[in-house]
Structure formats: structure tokens, C-alpha cells
Amino acid sequence: GDKVKQSPSALSLQEGTNSALRCNFSIAATTVQWFLQNPRGSLINLFYLVPGTKENGRLKSAFDSKESYSTLHIRDAQLEDSGTYFCAAESQGGSAKLIFGEGTKLTVSS
């Protein structure tokens, strides 16, 4: 929705290339989570972030609460990275629910 804007909405990558996904927040986000949804619908946890950065293998994520955005960097993209990436934020002053972006559909091809 409008509170969490993800970009791009869709992305095609060649194997071995790098890219970045972004979420902009119009809410005061306190924490951010990134998920990968596979074609069967399962949501896989990628990162849980307070302001700062985290890295896990070929993935790196950052959350800047002052500038109200988060990024997810994918290095050396592989076929199995294909799917829909969602960011979600908790809002300061809200309940503990997550507010989701509309997702980035990533297709990695050989």
C-alpha cells in the first residue's frame, strides 16, 4: 500500500549479476523484515532489522529509520533467488502488526 512502497515492482536478472530492491516508508518504521515468497506461497524469512545493516551470504540489507527506507542487495543472483520479495515494517505507535509493501517479483534467468 501507500505506507510501504516497494520498487521496482518487477525485475529480471541474469545469473551472476547484482541488484538492489528498495522500500520507502511513509510511516515511522521501527523494525523492518524482508521475506521471499516462493511460488507455492511460503514466506521465507530473510532479514529482521532494527536500524542498521545485516548480511547473510549473497544478501545484504540495510534499514535507515531517519531517512525512512530499507534496501535489499542481491549479489551474484542465482536461479533459486527467483520469487517475490516483500518488505514489511512495524509502525511506531501502532500495534505489533506488520505493514507490507506490494512486493518485487524477481526472475533470474540463465
Place this chain on the structure above:
Amino acid sequence: DAAVTQKPRYLIKMKGQEAEMKCIPEKGHTAVFWYQQKQSKELKFLIYFQNQQPLDQIDMVKERFSAVCPSSSLCSLGIRTCEAEDSALYLCSSSQSANTEVFFGKGTRLTVV
């Protein structure tokens, strides 16, 4: 993989019928959330339980759904009278407490015909 279990995985109901789906949160988790997702778009928040008590829910849930967590190890989401627009993937998630990392089950895909 986090152990949030949802049943059934697939559910088909006719318009006007009642539907019920269940969720077993990860052991020790006190916060449970339900979300609705249509056509692989963004997840829409439905209701949040903390220690089995509903703390936040949208109007649609108050009006047409029934959601309870009778124990810390079982929650359910029901639709009293299914409508075509209720066709969606219903995802349950849990976290150790409020404001901590959330883990999702595999969902119940409801089709209303």
C-alpha cells in the same frame, strides 16, 4: 524453517457456507497474526492476538469473521458466510512477543465458488 502449522492447506467453499482454518503457532510464541493475500499481492493485516487476547483487528474481521485463540497452541480463523471476494491465501504468523521477528505458516488457500 519456523514451525507455524496451518490446516487445511486448501479449502473450497460455496458462497454462503462457513469456513474455518486453524493455526498452531511456534512453541513459546505469544503473538499471533493473521493476514490475507490476494493474487500474490501485498499481505493485508486481519487480526493480532497477544497471549490469546485480540489486541488489534480490522473492521471486516469484526463484521464477518470469527477469530479465537482458545489456547497458546491453537488459533482459528473463521468466515461466517463466505463471499467470492474472500477467495485468498490466509497466512498465520507468530512471534515470541510483540515487536520481535515474525514467522509464517504455509497458509490456507481458500476458494469460494
